[in-house]
Structure formats: C-alpha cells, structure tokens
Amino acid sequence: MAVYTLTGFSLVSLLSFGYLSWDWMKPGLVADVATGPLEKSLPPAFTRPPHIIFILTDDQGYHDIGYHGSDIQTPTLDRLAAEGVKLENYYIQPICTPSRSQLITGRYQIHTGLQHSIIRPRQPNCLPLDQVTLPQKLQEAGYSTHMVGKWHLGFYRKECLPTRRGFDTFLGSLTGNVDYYTYDNCDGPGVCGYDLHEGENVAWDQSGKYSTFLYAQRVSKILASHSPKEPIFIYVAFQAVHTPLQSPKEYIYRYRSMGNVARRKYAAMVTCMDEAVKNITWALKKYGYYDNSVIVFSTDNGGQTFSGGSNWPLRGRKGTYWEGGVRGIGFVHSPLIKRKRRTSWALVHITDWYPTLVSLARGNLSNVSGLDGYNVWPAISEGKESPRTEILHNIDPLYNHAKYGSLEDGFGIWNTAVQASIRVGEWKLLTGDPGYSDWIPPQTLTNFPGSWWNLERLTDGLRKSVWLFNITADPYERYDLSDQRPDVVRALLMRLVHYNRTAIPVRYPAENPRAHPDFNGGAWGPWASEDDVDEWEGSREPPKSRSKKKKCKICKLRSFFRKLNTRLMSNRI
Numbered sequence: 001m002a003v004y005t006l007t008g009f010s011l012v013s014l015l016s017f018g019y020l021s022w023d024w025m026k027p028g029l030v031a032d033v034a035t036g037p038l039e040k041s042l043p044p045a046f047t048r049p050p051h052i053i054f055i056l057t058d059d060q061g062y063h064d065i066g067y068h069g070s071d072i073q074t075p076t077l078d079r080l081a082a083e084g085v086k087l088e089n090y091y092i093q094p095i096c097t098p099s100r101s102q103l104i105t106g107r108y109q110i111h112t113g114l115q116h117s118i119i120r121p122r123q124p125n126c127l128p129l130d131q132v133t134l135p136q137k138l139q140e141a142g143y144s145t146h147m148v149g150k151w152h153l154g155f156y157r158k159e160c161l162p163t164r165r166g167f168d169t170f171l172g173s174l175t176g177n178v179d180y181y182t183y184d185n186c187d188g189p190g191v192c193g194y195d196l197h198e199g200e201n202v203a204w205d206q207s208g209k210y211s212t213f214l215y216a217q218r219v220s221k222i223l224a225s226h227s228p229k230e231p232i233f234i235y236v237a238f239q240a241v242h243t244p245l246q247s248p249k250e251y252i253y254r255y256r257s258m259g260n261v262a263r264r265k266y267a268a269m270v271t272c273m274d275e276a277v278k279n280i281t282w283a284l285k286k287y288g289y290y291d292n293s294v295i296v297f298s299t300d301n302g303g304q305t306f307s308g309g310s311n312w313p314l315r316g317r318k319g320t321y322w323e324g325g326v327r328g329i330g331f332v333h334s335p336l337i338k339r340k341r342r343t344s345w346a347l348v349h350i351t352d353w354y355p356t357l358v359s360l361a362r363g364n365l366s367n368v369s370g371l372d373g374y375n376v377w378p379a380i381s382e383g384k385e386s387p388r389t390e391i392l393h394n395i396d397p398l399y400n401h402a403k404y405g406s407l408e409d410g411f412g413i414w415n416t417a418v419q420a421s422i423r424v425g426e427w428k429l430l431t432g433d434p435g436y437s438d439w440i441p442p443q444t445l446t447n448f449p450g451s452w453w454n455l456e457r458l459t460d461g462l463r464k465s466v467w468l469f470n471i472t473a474d475p476y477e478r479y480d481l482s483d484q485r486p487d488v489v490r491a492l493l494m495r496l497v498h499y500n501r502t503a504i505p506v507r508y509p510a511e512n513p514r515a516h517p518d519f520n521g522g523a524w525g526p527w528a529s530e531d532d533v534d535e536w537e538g539s540r541e542p543p544k545s546r547s548k549k550k551k552c553k554i555c556k557l558r559s560f561f562r563k564l565n566t567r568l569m570s571n572r573i
Contacts, residue, residue, distance in 0.1 A: 049141065049231040049361045050336055051293040053219075053280065054353070056103070056235070057273060057329075058096065058150060058242040059318060061303020063310040063442060064270055065329050070310070071442065072267045073254070076278040077331075080295065084333035085380050086343045091391055091423075092301055092350045094318060094325035094435070096152050096176055098394070099300040099350055100237070104153065104165070105131045106354025106373040108392050110499060113507035116398040119154045121175045121187040122511035124528055126154020127165065132368060134354050135166030138233045141363035144168055146222050148215045149237030152176050156515065157528045163199055171198050171218050173211075173239065175524055180211045180239065180246040185524060193517025195524040202523045210248060211239045212269075216276035220283040228288035231361065236280065240273040243307045247272055263442070266308025294334040294360060296353065301325060310442045315477040320435025321393050321421040323477055337381045346379035346386035356380075392499050393421035398506055402432045405465030414493040416465040422495055426472035429492035431465060439476070468492070 093099040097118040183196035251268035258264040303309020316322025351373035405417025419432035468482035
C-alpha cells in the first residue's frame, strides 16, 4: 500500500488557511481521435465571422488563478471566465513546444515528429513545413492574422518564421525564454544573444520595455489600425510567467507579505499579466470588436514549482505527464456564446482549437486530413456533449527508459519502459517514467531550511512502470488501479499500440555551432543557407559540426554545462 507523508503543513491546515476556498471571483476591471468529425457549427447569431483573440500564458500553474482558490489576484481573468465558459476538463502538453505545435497544427506531436522535448535554439529544426497552420487556414478564410509574443517553434531557416507560417505581422521572441527587459537569452555558458523580432528583423529599439506591457500595447495598436468590419485573428503568446522571475516593483509590493521570495515574484508576474489582458479587453471594446469577438484563454503547460508556480491539488509539475503537468487553465469568453456563465466538464484538448476556430471562421476543413482535433464549439457554446472521448498525451521513444519497465509488463504488446500516457474515457494510463510525481501545496506560508517547498510525497511505487487511474473519480491521481484492473490496462495499451503505428520518426537533430548569435550580429535568428538545407535533407540529419573538434579544457567545460543544463531541463523549458 502506498504510504503518504506530509512535510510542513497538513491538508487540513491548508484548508483552514483558505488556500482551497478563497474567492477572488468578484467583479473586476474588465470515437477515434485521429479521424474526428470536423463539421461546421456556426451559430445563426453570427452574421459575419467573429474576431478571434487567442491568449496563451507560459508556465502558469493550475492553481494560479483566482477562481481555482489561489492567493494570487487575477480579477480580469476571473471575471472573463465567470461571464463565459470555464473549461475544467481541459488538457494541454507538459512543455512549451509540444503545446504550441499542437495548437498551430491541430495534430498530436507524434504526427509532426516533435514528440521529444522542445526545439532548442541551436537545433536545425522547426515546425514541419508541410503542415498547413491555423493562421494559414484563417488567412484563406479572409482573416488578417497577427502574432505577438513567444514563438518557440523553430527558426533555423527563414521559412520557419511566424511570418512565413501564416502570420501577417509578428512581434516577439523566437526562442524559449528571454530576459523580460533586455531580451537576452543564453543557451548555455557563453552562448548568448538578443531575441526580440519585428517581422523578420531584429527589434533592437524595443529593448528595455517590459515584455508583458510591450505585447499588450502591440495588440492595442493592431486593433486601433484595423477595421472591426474585417475579421482579425490575434495570437497573444505571453512570455509570462516563465522564468526569469521579473516584474515591475509596484506589482511585487502587493505581495510583500508572502514569505517565499520566488512565489512573491511569480505572483506579481501573474497579476501583471492579468492587467495586460484587461487592457486588451478594453481595446476590443474601445475599437468596436468586442460584440463580435471570441476570446480563448489557455495555459501552455503545468506550473514550474521550482520557480514559484503551483498546480495544487494536482499531482506533478511542468515537464511531467501527471495531471499537474497536462491539465490546463482554460476558458472562452464571448458575447456569441449561447449558454454563458457556466462551467463545462466537456473533454477538450489543445489540438481542438484548430478545427474549432477554423469552423467559427467559416473556413474550409474539407481539404485538411489527419487532424487529431475536434470541433468543440457546440460543447462550449451550447453545452452539448464533447465529440472527444480520448487524448493521447504523448509517446516519447527517446526519453530515458524506465529502469523497471519491460515488454513482459506490457502483456507482450507494449514496452512499459517507454514514456507514454493516454486517457480513454474516465481512465488514464501512464507507462515508463512520467516525471516528478509529488503533490506540492502552495509555497506561500514560509521558507524551510534547505528548501522552500512543502511536499506530500508518495514513498513507494518507485519500481513501477505502469499506472492506471480513474481520473474522473480520482483527479489527484492518488489511487493506482493498475493491479486491480489489468483488463483496462491492456485495453489502453492497445490504444497506445494503435497510435504508435501512426507515428512518424522523431526529429531531434544535433545542435549546430553555426547557430551561435555571434555569427548573426549578436542576435538569435535564421542561420542555415539553402545549401545547408539541401545537404541535411539529403542525409536526413545535419552534421554536428563541419570541422574536427579540438580537445581543450574550455570545450570539456562547456560539455559539462550542457549535460548539467539537460538534467535541469524541466526548470528551463
């Protein structure tokens, strides 16, 4: 039997302090998944295609919004959600690139070759160029398309850039994380460069402006210069609240009573982002877009508990396939919703936004095959049953194989050492190494010697490679039923086998030294020539280097730090 221990504060004490009951929802300032149905479901009230604003936040934990009982103030998000539809059975991916790729393509990452890790700055890799993206489909439907914020879908060649993948304009960063003021990003010791771009040019003149404010101001500027009579799509991918933990001092001051410094800074960043969303909503109303608009809010993955985030009471964190890594905050706010002011438990995945938004835009999906997403607008707007019944969280053959997994443990049909996870109906299965598995209560009460967190820890099960949960009855993943229900385990393993047969090879090329910003004027940006691309595509994988490596102390030191950075990956991506 599993033995649970609580270090620091008990669940009862947390409840008594109000962490699971605080109410910030007061009026503020503002069948087979792979071949799902893609029918249009445009409400009769839509006299013309709606304006679509998709807001994606980075590393915001499940607990870190007011209406989930957080101690962080998010009055704008709370009000927008309360007046719209809260999605409480909504799933994303555990890290940055996979969520963004599935949003943009409507496909699971096993169908784009991006099933392992993220796209790193020095990798000659990007979102596959043969994929027709969401903004491209919206352009076909007559939309003006704009992106503001974090791309993180590759940039080694110009064809990979946002402006070549369906966006008319772009202001933001290409890599995974940058300084909020200077826009510098270091991909290891001595490999640093500037990363803020306007279109396909480096935006040197914007340095010094806090990114959350800069991005909200850009959205307002786009709305002011566009006509509300013409449909517009704006993808706002905030850098917030990813590390580094940086916020204007006036926001930090609001949380001065928080004993934990990381949580204090993180909370300030969340509230600052909330205010930016307020300004975007205000601009929609000011310039005449709001009455015919659909605002979608989504997080990209679970919160990073090492950096102030909280997914309480869910298990796990960013970078894991436990609920704390893959269950997201999501809601839709729109005057066009038929049944407003409610909570939806319809099963929704981030891949669903592609067919849903293209359908709302009156776009053509008949020429798009192989989507893994469903049109879930009837479920959101009218409260109908979701067409989705299962979610492939992922199959990653390159992730470190679990030490105690085997083909025998998988009934001879699946190697349980392979990291994979799937949900079918109310059941969720995990195999391999799902990632860090503790429950971590909010880090706000105090600091503890040698550690700033409280842990409720599972002390056995370390030799396992298969877990099964009834996620509807047990959303916190406390009761593993794999031994009691081998029939369900086998059935879900068969679904993994089915999906694995449709997977394309993983694309995770070696880093190339030519990507160093020093060779690109001090900024991160496209660096591969056409000759390079032709050569790599012919050999299927780029060379690690064009010249023989020289052995030296500094090279060995850099190699050491690269390995160290890989081990700390979950805190960087």
